[in-house]
Amino acid sequence: xxxxxxxxxxxxxxxxxxxxxxxxxxxxxxxxxxxxxxxxxxxxxxxxxxxxxxxxxxxxxxxxxxxxxxxxxxxxxxxxxxxxxxxxxxxxxxxxxxxxxxxxxxxxxxxxxxxxxxxxxxxxxxxxxxxxxxxxxxxxxxxxxxxxxxxxxxxxxxxxxxxxxxxxxxxxxxxxxxxxxxxxxxxxxxxxxxxxxxxxxxxxxxxxxxxxxxxxxxxxxxxxxxxxxxxxxxxxxxxxxxxxxxxxxxxxxxxxxxxxxxxxxxxxxxxxxxxxxxxxxxxxxxxxxxxxxxxxx
Amino acid sequence: xxxxxxxxxxxxxxxxxxxxxxxxxxxxxxxxxxxxxxxxxxxxxxxxxxxxxxxxxxxxxxxxxxxxxxxxxxxxxxxxxxxxxxxxxxxxxxxxxxxxxxxxxxxxxxxxxxxxxxxxxxxxxxxxxxxxxxxxxxxxxxxxxxxxxxxxxxxxxxxxxxxxxxxxxxxxxxxxxxxxxxxxxxxxxxxxxxxxxxxxxxxxxxxxxxxxxxxxxxxxxxxxxxxxxxxxxxxxxxxxxxxxxxxxxxxxxxxxxxxxxxxxxxxxxxxxxxxxxxxxxxxxxxxxxxxxxxxxxxxxxxxxxxxxxxxxxxxxxxxxxxxxxxxxxxxxxxxxxxxxxxxxxxxxxxxxxxxxxxxxxxxxxxxxxxxxxxxxxxxxxxxxxxxxxxxxxxxxxxxxxxxxxxxxxxxxxxxxxxxxxxxxxxxxxxxxxxxxxxxxxxxxxxxxxxxxxxxxxxxxxxxxxxxxxxxxxxxxxxxxxxxxxxxxxxxxxxxxxxxxxxxxxxxxxxxxxxxxxxxxxxxxxxxxxxxxxxx
Ligand SMILES: Nc1ncnc2c1ncn2[C@@H]1O[C@H](COP(=O)(O)OP(=O)(O)O)[C@@H](O)[C@H]1O
Ligand SMILES: [Mg+2]
Numbered sequence: 039x040x041x042x043x044x045x046x047x048x049x050x051x052x053x054x055x056x057x058x059x060x061x062x063x064x065x066x067x068x069x070x071x072x073x074x075x076x077x078x079x080x081x082x083x084x085x086x087x088x089x090x091x092x093x094x095x096x097x098x099x100x101x102x103x104x105x106x107x108x109x110x111x112x113x114x115x116x117x118x119x120x121x122x123x124x125x126x127x128x129x130x131x132x133x134x135x136x137x138x139x140x141x142x143x144x145x146x147x148x149x150x151x152x153x154x155x156x157x158x159x160x161x162x163x164x165x166x167x168x169x170x171x172x173x174x175x176x177x178x179x180x181x182x183x184x185x186x187x188x189x190x191x192x193x194x195x196x197x198x199x200x201x202x203x204x205x206x207x208x209x210x211x212x213x214x215x216x217x218x219x220x221x222x223x224x225x226x227x228x229x230x231x232x233x234x235x236x237x238x239x240x241x242x243x244x245x246x247x248x249x250x251x252x253x254x255x256x257x258x259x260x261x262x263x264x265x266x267x268x269x270x271x272x273x274x275x276x277x278x279x280x281x282x283x284x285x286x287x288x289x290x291x292x293x294x295x296x297x298x299x300x301x302x303x304x305x306x307x308x309x310x311x312x313x314x315x316x317x318x319x320x321x322x323x324x325x326x327x328x329x330x331x332x333x334x335x
Numbered sequence: 336x337x338x339x340x341x342x343x344x345x346x347x348x349x350x351x352x353x354x355x356x357x358x359x360x361x362x363x364x365x366x367x368x369x370x371x372x373x374x375x376x377x378x379x380x381x382x383x384x385x386x387x388x389x390x391x392x393x394x395x396x397x398x399x400x401x402x403x404x405x406x407x408x409x410x411x412x413x414x415x416x417x418x419x420x421x422x423x424x425x426x427x428x429x430x431x432x433x434x435x436x437x438x439x440x441x442x443x444x445x446x447x448x449x450x451x452x453x454x455x456x457x458x459x460x461x462x463x464x465x466x467x468x469x470x471x472x473x474x475x476x477x478x479x480x481x482x483x484x485x486x487x488x489x490x491x492x493x494x495x496x497x498x499x500x501x502x503x504x505x506x507x508x509x510x511x512x513x514x515x516x517x518x519x520x521x522x523x524x525x526x527x528x529x530x531x532x533x534x535x536x537x538x539x540x541x542x543x544x545x546x547x548x549x550x551x552x553x554x555x556x557x558x559x560x561x562x563x564x565x566x567x568x569x570x571x572x573x574x575x576x577x578x579x580x581x582x583x584x585x586x587x588x589x590x591x592x593x594x595x596x597x598x599x600x601x602x603x604x605x606x607x608x609x610x611x612x613x614x615x616x617x618x619x620x621x622x623x624x625x626x627x628x629x630x631x632x633x634x635x636x637x638x639x640x641x642x643x644x645x646x647x648x649x650x651x652x653x654x655x656x657x658x659x660x661x662x663x664x665x666x667x668x669x670x671x672x673x674x675x676x677x678x679x680x681x682x683x684x685x686x687x688x689x690x691x692x693x694x695x696x697x698x699x700x701x702x703x704x705x706x707x708x709x710x711x712x713x714x715x716x717x718x719x720x721x722x723x724x725x726x727x728x729x730x731x732x733x734x735x736x737x738x739x740x741x742x743x744x745x746x747x748x749x750x751x752x753x754x755x756x757x758x759x760x761x762x763x764x765x766x767x768x769x770x771x772x773x774x775x776x777x778x779x780x781x782x783x784x785x786x787x788x789x790x791x792x793x794x795x796x797x798x799x800x801x802x803x804x805x806x807x808x809x810x811x812x813x814x815x816x817x818x819x820x821x822x823x824x825x826x827x828x829x830x831x832x833x834x835x836x837x838x839x840x841x842x843x844x845x846x847x848x849x850x851x852x853x854x855x856x857x858x859x860x861x862x863x864x865x866x867x868x869x870x
Contacts, residue, residue: 083870090720093867111724119720125713127629133614135717141620142721163611178717 269310369482480505649754696804783855790862
């Protein structure tokens with residue numbers, strides 16, 4: 039088996055005149071937790087449906103551990119999936135659905151599944167028609183996390199979960215990574231991706247905007263620096279990476295900093311700095327940098 | 336505009352909502368009931384002008400099997416009595432069934448779907464909303480009663496009889512609407528509420544039939560809206576007491592509705608839904624087993640319906656065929672209408688077995704439509720993400736449906752045979768089974784067409800699937816009545832069905848239909864393999 043868990047090559051999907059996904063090239067490495075970030079309608083679910091062979095690409099192709107995505111009998115032995123809107127057979131109980139998924143799936147750790155049922159506080163004796171959105175999502179999550187499939191593909195899996203359950207979800211993702219499973223997590227929630235992912239791809243209007251590690255992603259973006267000083271005003275304007283210098287008061291400055299901070303620190307050295315605060319950008323701000331003010335599509 | 340109305344007159348807005356939801360169906364029912372009544376009343380003079388036809392009618396009416404189905408023919412010598420006997424039961428069942436479906440759909444169905452949460456968060460109470468929705472349905476029942484009465488009076492029948500029959504039908508409509516509303520308070524979901532009310536309709540109709548057929552059990556008719564309508568004897572005695580009893584029953588059930596509603600929560604029922612149950616893990620081990628598991632429940636329902644119908648056919652077969660054999664004139668008329676050899680049980684059975692392909696073909700189509708619905712609402716997504724090929728997914732569904740269809744038609748054969756045997760007639764079990772199995776290729780054609788649609792045009796599964804078994808039958812009927820050229824008729828699979836067990840099977844036609852089914856199925860599977868699942 040290759041070390042590339044998921045591979046998209048020139049993957050494109052058109053719905054009539056709408057290009058939902060445009061020439062996506064992406065490699066997800068075995069063992070990582072990979073975030074797939076984008077606002078609603080960016081094409082995340084479309085991508086996942088192509089990766090799973092639920093939809094056929096207009097052009098390009100996708101592979102799961104080197105197996106063509108269209109060859110579902112082989113490819114799906116290597117993955118478990120949680121869809122964006124989980125719909126269940128209304129007359130079946132949670133336990134029955136979990137049993138069906140385990141029997142037809144790529145192999146399930148039944149003891150771990152029972153543990154997950156407890157941890158997610160699911161009552162599996164109820165018929166699915168009585169489950170809320172969150173409970174339906176829990177059923178699909180438990181079924182997926184309990185498999186020993188080397189790849190978990192999760193499409194916005196926490197949209198219906200409350201904060202406590204979201205914590206359980208993050209724990210489960212980390213345990214999956216500890217066991218060596220690869221996780222492909224689509225989300226429009228930055229905090230979630232920030233909390234669990236190693237690398238993240240950012241999708242906008244069907245285009246891949248960037249792929250980066252979490253720290254690399256932040257480094258690419260502006261930190262906000264606030265300084266108070268007693269000496270002469272520092273000559274920051276000529277320092278590379280420094281922008282948007284504003285005087286916020288007597289002997290007080292605020293500026294943004296991109297890239298390594300050493301040159302800026304050197305020019306601050308002579309100013310007699312009494313206080314210095316560096317604020318890391320939140321992923322929200324990172325996100326806004328990609329998307330600007332307009333909303334994706 | 337609308338929001339102003341809601342703010343000012345919430346009750347009125349709810350009434351308008353209720354009417355909007357039922358007006359089209361209600362209008363169709365009222366027009367159909369009045370129209371059928373008018374048409375039958377108009378044919379009376381024509382029938383009576385022909386002494387042979389009039390004699391046949393009298394003979395037919397005296398047949399016990401016919402009496403059981405249509406009720407006691409009273410006053411057949413008057414246009415009103417004749418009309419009541421011919422269409423009274425049909426229009427009452429039509430109105431009653433519609434009232435049940437409309438009531439549970441607009442009350443419990445809307446509530447179950449969460450669409451009443453918003454409605455009831457305003458100034459409208461649960462009882463208020465219920466009353467207004469039930470009132471809308473009841474208004475249609477009253478309109479239907481007025482239509483029937485009007486049609487009968489306009490046809491020149493005496494007004495008292497017209498009023499008694501019209502009011503009887505309307506009261507039965509009110510009764511079944513109220514029964515459905517009450518059932519909708521008892522059960523928290525629409526399906527058991529509808530099922531219970533429909534069961535009341537079926538049981539009360541049966542009570543009337545038994546009361547008519549078995550003199551010792553004649554009192555059963557007092558317990559049934561249909562029986563009470565019969566007891567009112569429109570155009571003969573015009574009795575008001577049975578209608579007053581029916582009115583009292585309808586009023587009692589209506590009053591019980593708000594009382595029951597007051598004792599329950601919104602979205603709840605008097606009986607709580609089962610909150611949990613032990614897991615039933617049978618037939619969950621692979622997609623094939625799962626397809627069987629999902630077909631079992633609908634199969635049981637369809638088998639009960641089809642079994643009951645063909646049991647009735649079997650029970651009446653001997654009586655009807657003996658009667659036809661003794662009435663060459665009527666048999667001649669039947670032959671002219673395309674029903675040859677109705678005079679023998681085998682011929683009678685063969686004719687009715689051909690009809691079997693219609694409901695069973697419909698069953699196959701409904702099953703494939705349900706499969707497409709599961710795909711559309713994403714229920715299938717979890718299974719489609721398992722290591723299961725598309726062909727296997729659809730193949731399992733198709734195979735389970737085909738197997739269920741075989742069981743269904745076999746049930747029809749068995750119950751027909753049982754019915755004939757119970758009444759001392761002669762129909763061999765093997766003959767009955769050969770007869771029903773002979774229709775299987777037509778069922779398969781429908782299944783194949785539905786699979787083809789599932790693969791290439793999922794939205795058309797219902798239409799395409801119904802085309803061979805139901806469209807084919809209609810084509811034959813229409814072609815017969817407009818004397819269309821032979822090639823038009825030959826497009827219908829029914830024109831290639833041999834009358835088994837009266838004759839042997841047409842193996843060439845059977846082989847062609849099976850080959851066609853295979854082509855349709857393979858093409859459908861190929862389409863399903865390569866298309867996008869619906870999202
Ligand atoms: N089956 C479809 N037919 C037509 N358009 C679709 C279909 N599925 C998705 N789209 C469109 O493709 C775009 C991407 O959708 P989707 O992948 O669901 O976005 P996301 O999951 O990122 O919210 C949207 O504009 C959506 O309307
Ligand atoms: Mg999505």
